[in-house]
Amino acid sequence: MKRRTFIKWSGTLFALPALQACDLLSGNANFPITFTGPNASTAHKIRTQEFPDPQITKELDTIIVGGGISGLSAARWLKNAGHTNFNVFELESAVGGNARGGKNKISEYPFAAHYVPIPNNTFTELLHFFEQHQIITGYNEQQLPVYNPYYICSEPQERLFFRGIWHDGLPPKNGLNTNEWHELQRFLNQMEQFKLAHGVDGKPAFTIPLEWSSTDPAYTRFDQMTMQEWLEKESYTQPFTHWFIDYCCKDDFGTPASKTSAWAGLHYFASRNGKAANCSTFDILAWPEGNHFLTKCLMADVAAHIQTQHLTYKIEKEQAHWKVFVWNEATQQTILYLAKTVIMACPQMVNKHLLKALMPIDYNYFQYYPWLVANITINKKSELNGSQDLAWDNVSYNSPSLGYVNATHLSLASNQQETVITYYYNFSINSAKEERLTIASKTPEQWKQFILDDLKLIHPTIANNISAIEVNVLGHGMISPTPGFLSHPARAQLTKGLPGLYFAHSDCSGISIFEQAFYRGIEAAKQVLHYGS
Amino acid sequence: MNNSKKKTLLLLLSVFVIATCGLIYELIAGTLASYLLGDSITQFSTIIGVYLFAMGIGSYLSKFFKDRLLTWFIQIEILVGLVGGISATILFFAFEQASGFHILLYGLISLTGILVGLEIPLLMRILKSELEFSELVSQVFTFDYVGALLASVLFPLFLVPYLGLLKTAFFFGMLNILVAILLCFIFEKGIRYLRFLRAQAIVLLLVLLVGFVYAERIQNFTETLNYNESIIFSKSSPYQRIVLTNVKGTTKLYLNNNLQFSAADEYRYHEALVHPGLSHLYGPATILILGGGDGLALREVLKYPSVQKVTLVDLDATVTDLFKNSASLKKLNEGALSDKRLTLINTDAFTWLKKQQTQFDFIIIDFPDPSNFSIGKLYSTSFYEEIKKVLKPNGAFVVQSTSPFMARKSFWCVNATMKAVGFQTQAYHVYVPSFGEWGYVLGFNHFGSNTVYLPQQLRFYNPQQWEEMKHFPIDMAEVPTAINKLNNQVLIHYFEEEWGKVQ
Secondary structure: OOHHHHHEEEEEEOOOOHHOOOOOOOOOOOOOOOOOOOOOHHHHHHHHHOOOOOOOEEEEEEEOOOOOOHHHHHHHHHHOOOOOOEEEEOOOOOHHHHHHHEEOOOOOOOOEEEEEEEEOOOOOOHHHHHHHHHOOEOOOOOOOEEEOOOEEEHHHHHHEEEEEEEOOOOOOOOOOOOHHHHHHHHHHHHHHHHOEEOOOOOOEEEOOOOOOOOHHHHHHHHHHHEEHHHHOOOOOOOOHHHHHHHHHEEEHHHHHHHEHHHHHHHHHHHOOOOOOOOOOOOOEEEOOOHHHHHHHHHHHHHHHHHHHEEEEEEEEEOOOEEEEEEOOOOOOOOEEEEEEEEEEEHHHHHHHHHHHHHHHHHHOHOOOEEEEEHHHEEOOOOHHOOOOOOEEEEEOOOOOOOEEEHHHHHOOOOOOEEEEEEEEEEEEOOHHHHHHHHHHHOHHHHHHHHHHEEEEEEEOOOHHEEEEEEEEEEEEEEEEEOOOOOHHHHHHHHHHHHHEEEEOHHHOOOOOOOOHHHHHHHHHHHHHHHHHO | OOOHHHHHHHHHHHHHHHHHHHHHHHHHHHHHHHHHHHOHHHHHHHHHHHHHHHHHHHHHHHHOOOHHHHHHHHHHHHHHHHHHHHHHHHHHHHHHHHOOOOHHHHHHHHHHHHHHHHHHHHHHHHHHHOHHHHHHHHHHHHHHHHHHHHHHHHHHHHHHHHHHEEEEEEHHHHHHHHHHHHHHHOOHHHHHHHHHHHHHHHHHHHHHHHHHHHHHHHHHHHHHHHHHOEEEEEEEEOEEEEEEEOOOEEEEEEEEEEEEEEEOOOHHHHHHHHHHHHHOOOOOOEEEEEOOOOOOHHHHHHHOOOOOEEEEEEHHHHHHHHHHHOOOHHHHOOHHHOOOEEEEOOOHHHHHHOOOOOEEEEEEEEEOOOHOOOOOOHHHHHHHHHHHHEEEEEEEEEEEEOOOOOOHHHHHHHHHHHHHHEEEEEEEEEEEEEEEEEEEEEEOOOOOOOOOOOOOOOOOOOOHHHHHHHHHHHHHHOOOOOOOOOOOOOOHHHHHHHHHOOO
């Protein structure tokens, strides 16, 4: 008898609480745990820059450093403009950055980013991209986009484990007491007002891309306080309201409300106003593999230009061109590229080492908190049902984690027994550096226990239904818009760039979402095209 | 009463307990077998026969036990308790696995019989020094038969109704072991391996106690007791639990405890599913059936001589194999699943459909009711959009759409959803005694009002009937509903709301 079978039987026959308490049945569940984190050992070599001198020199019009969404978006834009003599250098073995994904025999699943809300109708570049890849299949008589129904996240989208049971929706449609409900409604109504608000410059108070938002101080002043302070100022007192907003801040920015700029916090709720023919503003687009789907769409156009396992470790300016030093991890060779223009599509924590004095900005303002993303294979997904069936996004009020997303939710198979859930945890209580030190010391066994201890609060016997865990520890998960960040001069410097060298990463915007990365990529590509002409 | 007499009485009491327990185990086995396998006369008769025969073997074997009789007696007593106590549970679980159940059933009966059969002769030999032979025989058999009477009276009147089969078995198993423990303490000196026996007895007593306490959970786990009918086949496929039952010659199919059909009236359901659509089409040649792995809708389809090619897509190969190979079920679907015109595909309908290029004249959609979100997708606008792509312009499709009486909104929601993707529809209903009022919706672009061809010798459907089926009385008449889309899944909410009241 296999161990798992034994556990199942013993769990049923002699479901002894005492035995479970001593973890005999659920704690030592015997499933494999694997790591798929970023290639930190190679990446960290840019600090010391100990690479052999280049033996080969090559020339290119443009080099894109980094193959995340912003790099791929820049590449796509260049290619569409007929500017084709360029390469994208990516350190990892696959492009996509936070929009990468994995696959096992049950499903594809995301490594990090997993959805995109219905975009604003003003962001036409994004709508065109969606049309090109059948995410938008057409427009109705009112010119509203028709989204591919298979990509609109189907019901039940979200559920919340709150006061001992699962409730439909997030925020939940029921389960709140009168005071909690009224305060939450007040907050949401206030956000609806912000959605409609415009500054004296005629621009929307909050929109995506955030660069198109109003610069009216009536709104930008919110960048000078934390979201927590804003809530207090507006007399929000219910713990549920605070929990909900804290959750949203952690989910989108990697920091709690107490560390997030209030402007960013409000932007989260008030910037999305997309209208569609066949779904609502609050709907989202999702795929089993998360935003890796979008990576594949972007890659389709530019695959021939991508070089993976290529670490860019140094950039120098020499007369009319840029010297870009690239380490090919596969062939263990250094190559020197001479390029007319460069797009820096990597985070500033990397640029700091690549550019050094070339770009004298204050890098301390760029904070990236660590994340844990674990893909957990579940052998019987019906075991995750409760008072509400398993939803796409499943969140627990009492857990410090951000819950989990069900990868097979969008699968059309009607009788799938197994699934993969993607579990998210953001470490932001202490400083980013301290948090990184804490997580770096954890062993696979400790991660397993860490995840199980949390999940057991909502699914007491989940260990019996896990067949594998794939852990992805992201030391620098995403940029966090701390107070003052958005109005910091470093952002303006990055937006301007250097002559022939431009910045595309979403951290230049301060918010790590697909739309921002997509936008920054286009902007940097436009700068490159402009520089040449 | 002196010490020796006390011990004699004790031993005789244990005869009484053994006899009671023995008969209880036999009754449990008989009940279980007729419960699970049906045909109670055969089951009881063979089980009693095998049990008594096994007791005979036990009695014969008793002569090979030469010495340390009391030790052996206690050991056997413990074993009887263990085997008898867990036998019912083992049989329940084994039945779920479906194969080799008979061997296990008679094996356990024989083992219990042999052990019980050993005990009486051993006991008589232990007591022969204490009592006269005539006294011995008289007393032992008196206790034996009184115990049997008690068991046979208690079993139907008290044990089955109040404790259930599993608890009863665990209870008497414990009783056996308690007797063994008692003997261990009273006859301390005459027993070898005393500590071993005691420890063994106490551990097994605890095991049975746990089983007794958790018997209901075990029972829920097996589910088998939910059927108040004789089960002729049961198997868990990777997708569902398949149970076939038989009551007085009528076969019924249950998938995950939901009745799929009863052979007594399935013709009403399947004739109503197939003929209203198919009989109005001109020379339908290519047919698609989604769901319907029992081959019963297929049987109706094959009655049309114009049909050249039928594609049947059903998720569960276990179901289609069963209905293709079992003699009694083949009789029911007239061997439809072996027809040369059929292409049988075991895969998920939605994903399969999305990849199709060819078009069909008639499509039959016979999925389970929309009781969960993953099945709800098969009733969505997106699904019907895919149907549109594979339906010939002059073709039609029919959807089994739950009961318009029990789930009125759900039914009309299916109708509204089909309309929303641009089809014209014709809703209709029929009375199927096992289900009640049942509803279907036909979808099409053009649909003739005249019957083109109707097979001979149908048992229920005819054109006059069709006129009645299209009429909905007030309590089932159309109600306005939302449209079921992937991203709202309203149908699931209607269905839960409506059937939730009933179940």
